[in-house]
Amino acid sequence: MAIMILRGPHLASHTFNSELLRNLQQLAREAGRIVEVCACTGLREFIAGLRMARAQAPEFMLLDPGEIAREALNHPEAGLHDALDGLTAPYIEVHEDSDTAMGPGPYQRGAPLATIIINGDLSTSYRIALGIALRQLRTLPC
Structure with missing residues (x-):
């Protein structure tokens, strides 16, 4: 019954504030779901978070790579695409x-259901993504 948000590092001016989190949690609660957030400080931690998510088996994931997209492109050996392919939940x-989009990758099994980019408005990107996730999950039992 959980939707996991996995966040990479962001510039200080682009924070995930408590008001946004409360808003997302309220929207999820109204739909009978919960939101869990895992914040990562770098690429390796983000990849570890993806692997951890596989074990925790959330129903859905919102992935916000933040500033790691460029690093992931420069270091494909780090295993980001393999970790994404290992996800069992849609994301x-x-x-x-x-500039922070991960771009197309050599996905073997699963590409993102959607990529939401609202230039300059991360809060709106999250609200849209959560709305899509909740609509997708409506057909599943709570």
């Missing part, structure tokens, strides 16, 4: 601007 990428 949506959430971005504040197109």
Whole structure:
């Protein structure tokens, strides 16, 4: 019954504030779901979070790579695409601007259901992504 948000590092001016978190949690509660957030400080921790998610088996994931997108492109050996392919839950990428998008990858099994980019407005990106996730989950029992 959980939707996991996995967040990479962001510039200080682009924070995931408590008001946004409360809003997302309220929207999820109204739909009979909960939101869990895992914040990561770098690429390795983000990849570890993806692998951890496989074991925790959330129903849905919102992935916000933040500033790691460029690092992941420069270091494909780090295993980001393999970790994404290992996810069992559907996911949506959430971005504040197109510079942080992970871009197409050599996905073997699963690409994102959607990629949401609202330039300059991360809060709206999250609200749209959560709305899509909740609509997708409506057909599943709580």
